[in-house]
Amino acid sequence: MxxxxxxxxxxxxxxxxxxxxxxxxxxxxxxxxxxxxxxxxxxxxxTPMLKAFNHVVHAAGYSLAGFSHLFRTELAARLEIVAGILAIAWLIVLGRPIRDYVVILILFCILIAVEALNTAVERIVDRLSPELSEFGKVAKDLGSAAVFAMLAAAGVYLIAVTAEDFGLIVL
Known part of the structure; x- marks a missing residue:
């Protein structure tokens, strides 16, 4: 029993x-x-392997919680996902090779990572400096500049791929 x-x-x-x-x-x-x-x-x-596996499982859970928070609270992150989908659709229209899809996916993964870090910086600044301050403004502006740089990189790549497709440049 x-x-x-x-x-x-x-x-x-x-x-x-x-x-x-x-x-x-x-x-x-x-x-x-x-x-x-x-x-x-x-x-x-x-055992060490099981410990490592449990660590990976827990870390994945924390990552999913972070993504969930990011996409629930940040309009910019949702717009960046839409931009990534449109970029993939544009590559399909152009009939580009797999290499271009891989590059654009890597660029947009880095973009989402930078957006998540920018959101984290904004949350920390809001917590540490709820009043308007030069420190808070500079920190948030730098995070925004990092996101803009990644968007520009993805945009430049798409423009270059499009120009190559129309015979304007050779990559």
């Missing part, structure tokens, strides 16, 4: 009770690292 009990991050399976009423438990870590027959307070040390 094994019964599972959830306790924090571990699951216990009640195996039996001895004459004094104490419970013998098998502790099974939720990540299924290994099974330990012992008292509930003994620590289970995960």
């Amino acid at each position: 094994a019964r599972q009990i959830n306790h924090g991050c571990h699951r216990y399976r009640r195996e039996s009770e001895n004459a004094s009423g104490s419970v013998n438990r098998n502790r099974i870590c939720v990540a299924r690292l290994n099974v330990v027959r012992s008292s509930p307070c003994q620590i289970v040390v995960p």
Whole structure:
């Protein structure tokens, strides 16, 4: 008659009770690292690979939360996604090779990363300096300049690809 009990991050399976009423438990870590027959307070040390995997899973969750916040709160980020889709559509119209799609995707991934960093800078400045200040203005202007530089890079690349397609330049 094994019964599972959830306790924090571990699951216990009640195996039996001895004459004094104490419970013998098998502790099974939720990540299924290994099974330990012992008292509930003994620590289970995960294997390095499983630790790394858990770290990657948690980091991906934090990244998705960041993207979710970015796209929910920043109109500029949503417009940049639309611009990226239009850029891909333009490359399809031109009939460009895969290399051009890869380059534009890399440029737009970097653009979204810079936009996320700019948003983080804006949030920090708003928190540290809620009043108008030269410090806040300069920090926000520099973040905006970084986003503009990435938009310009993507735009220059699309113009160059288009000019090559119409025979105006050779890349």
